[in-house]
Amino acid sequence: MNDFKGQTLSWQKVNGAIELALHRDPCNEIGTRTLEELEKFVAALPGLSNEAHALIIHSTLKAGFSAGADLRELFQRGRAMEKGAALRGVREFLERIHAVMNALDAAPLTTIAAVHGVTFGGGFELALVCDIMIADRMARFCFPELRLGLIPGFGGIPRLKRDVGNAVVRDLLLTGRSFNVMKAQQIGLVSQIAAEGEALRVARATASQVGKFDRRTTAAAKEFVKPIPHEELKREIDIFCDLYSRPAVEEGLRKFVENEGVQPYLP
């Protein structure tokens, strides 16, 4: 399937690169529908990879790359089901999204996240699976999960640990603060900064460059420098599920979902 247009994302091939565009209002919150379409993409990826040298993941929405997991869906799931069933549902969701993230992480082509604006939580985790992160000057990153009594659940901590020093991981995780693109480049997450509105163009130029090299060599180099921390990723799911079952999480989610103030994205 060379082209696809779904409810939450679309993909197409442009000049030898696959462009996966996120477009679920208001800011690409990742819930069940997005997961299903990501699974569809991952299923199509082996075929797409034969005829492409790079994958660019970007957002078409002004607000940003992605605000992360769909917390409303998570909250409603918790309320609609008996606790044991809700927890089983959360674990199943996490295992499925981890399978997607792992497949993207290991994709045999060069993957580029072209991010702008809000790149929070699960959105940040999606960017972290990519080989190269290119960020618009106005991009902002955050792992806000501790505010809800949770940890990042889509593979964020193991992948952040893979890329940056543990002291930085602790600062970002334990404070839940957001940080700008200069900080992201300083700590080694972002490799290129683009002017406002130019991240996709810069990503396309980068995709064009990586397409000049032998695919097998690129795949071998990638496998060598970018190991997937499978054991830590599994442990992350266990810790997340353990935390999710506490009453404090339901309360944190309820506060976020019912917040009608102007500051839900501020701590």
Add this chain to the structure above:
Amino acid sequence: MSAPTTDHTLDEVLNLAASHFKVPREKLTPDDDFFKTLGIDSLQALDLLTRLEHHFRIELPDYELQGVSDFRTLANRIQARL
């Protein structure tokens, strides 16, 4: 080079907010609630924070803005990082 004065910082914050959100500068005063005066939500507030960080070349953690909604206090938080 010495740090700019608090008044100077406040003036720059007001100028930047007026320019980016296309509000006449004379309509903004230091004690205005910027959420109301600029008509912005939290995502736009983060955008403003990022622009201020770039402008002043500082890092201002968003938890320092908890409960802050007026330009004067915002400028004071920035001043403490210069």
